[in-house]
Amino acid sequence: MDQAYLTLNNGAKIPQFGMGVYMVPEGEPTKQACLEALRLGYRHIDTAHAYQNERSVGAAVRESGIPREEIWVTSKLWPSEYGEGKTMAGIDKMLARLNIGYIDLLLLHQQVGDYMDAWKDMERAVSQGKVRAIGLSNFESGRLEEVCEAADIKPAVLQVECHPYFQQEALKQRVAPYGTAIESWYPLGHGDPGLIQQPIFTELAKKYGKTNVQIILRWHIQAGNIIFPKSTNPAHIRDNFDIFDFALSDAEMQEIRKLDSGKRFYVSTLEEQEKNFAAWSPAD
Numbered sequence: 126m127d128q129a130y131l132t133l134n135n136g137a138k139i140p141q142f143g144m145g146v147y148m149v150p151e152g153e154p155t156k157q158a159c160l161e162a163l164r165l166g167y168r169h170i171d172t173a174h175a176y177q178n179e180r181s182v183g184a185a186v187r188e189s190g191i192p193r194e195e196i197w198v199t200s201k202l203w204p205s206e207y208g209e210g211k212t213m214a215g216i217d218k219m220l221a222r223l224n225i226g227y228i229d230l231l232l233l234h235q236q237v238g239d240y241m242d243a244w245k246d247m248e249r250a251v252s253q254g255k256v257r258a259i260g261l262s263n264f265e266s267g268r269l270e271e272v273c274e275a276a277d278i279k280p281a282v283l284q285v286e287c288h289p290y291f292q293q294e295a296l297k298q299r300v301a302p303y304g305t306a307i308e309s310w311y312p313l314g315h316g317d318p319g320l321i322q323q324p325i326f327t328e329l330a331k332k333y334g335k336t337n338v339q340i341i342l343r344w345h346i347q348a349g350n351i352i353f354p355k356s357t358n359p360a361h362i363r364d365n366f367d368i369f370d371f372a373l374s375d376a377e378m379q380e381i382r383k384l385d386s387g388k389r390f391y392v393s394t395l396e397e398q399e400k401n402f403a404a405w406s407p408a409d
């Protein structure tokens with residue numbers, strides 16, 4: 126199956142489709158899901174220090190037998206690791222956990238803490254060859270522009286909740302001046318049946334001989350979003366990638382556009398984020 130690639134604002138080519146491993150336990154569950162995905166042709170894995178499964182992602186990459194440079198690995202730093210010097214130490218520990226030589230894309234996971242000094246360390250890590258590209262996750266307040274304006278290296282991506290109910294059109298306008306690509310988390314609404322079973326998806330699934338989930342994932346691809354749906358079910362892992370042999374028409378994309386109701390599955394204020402994310406730090 127053909128993979129789709131996007132060119133980021135630093136010239137790197139990122140596979141537009143991959144596998145997310147949020148809430149997949151460290152050890153065999155993460156390793157086997159990643160190995161199965163890589164065997165099928167996936168070339169992109171999205172993890173985070175907070176997911177506590179980077180060692181298993183790294184093991185899968187090494188054991189896959191696929192040349193390292195063909196696989197894109199993203200990970201994320203938690204706010205407990207933000208700060209001058211502290212962030213570089215966090216990156217070095219991440220490199221040791223992953224044990225795959227370098228990190229393709231490193232994100233600040235949350236918009237709280239000493240994110241400005243963290244960004245400077247991330248820029249240094251790029252110049253030192255530890256990391257290829259850097260970006261942000263969950264920066265939707267004015268802190269997004271604060272980082273973007275001050276940055277020497279503009280964020281390559283912004284990873285946020287994005288799905289047909291919450292299409293992030295306004296945010297896409299905000300990051301356009303920086304050439305930042307949007308990565309969708311909860312691309313399937315975290316598996317929400319109400320979203321997946323929307324009649325428009327059922328109708329299009331019938332027309333194209335696909336599943337409702339495949340229609341949603343295809344919509345993301347054509348909307349220009351980078352996606353990494355999570356699954357530990359081998360049949361889902363296979364089906365989710367089988368979306369590169371058909372295309373939705375402009376009219377069908379417009380129909381799906383109408384589902385953009387502003388409904389988020391994860392809601393929290395900046396104040397709640399400040400309080401909750403500072404109260405926890407992932408184990409090394």
Ligand SMILES: NC(=O)c1ccc[n+]([C@@H]2O[C@H](COP(=O)([O-])OP(=O)(O)OC[C@H]3O[C@@H](n4cnc5c(N)ncnc54)[C@H](OP(=O)(O)O)[C@@H]3O)[C@@H](O)[C@H]2O)c1
Pocket residue numbers: 144145146147148171172234262263284285309310311312313314315316317338353354355356357358360361362364365
């Ligand atoms: N930056 C952030 O703060 C943040 C937050 C959340 C997520 N993320 C990233 O985004 C990734 C995706 O988000 P997510 O895992 O929360 O949600 P998601 O990908 O929208 O949905 C995952 C759910 O959908 C189910 N599913 C997957 N394929 C399916 C299929 N073909 N048919 C039916 N059900 C299917 C999965 O169950 P099965 O396993 O049974 O298939 C799982 O329950 C994460 O893994 C993570 O990498 C980032």
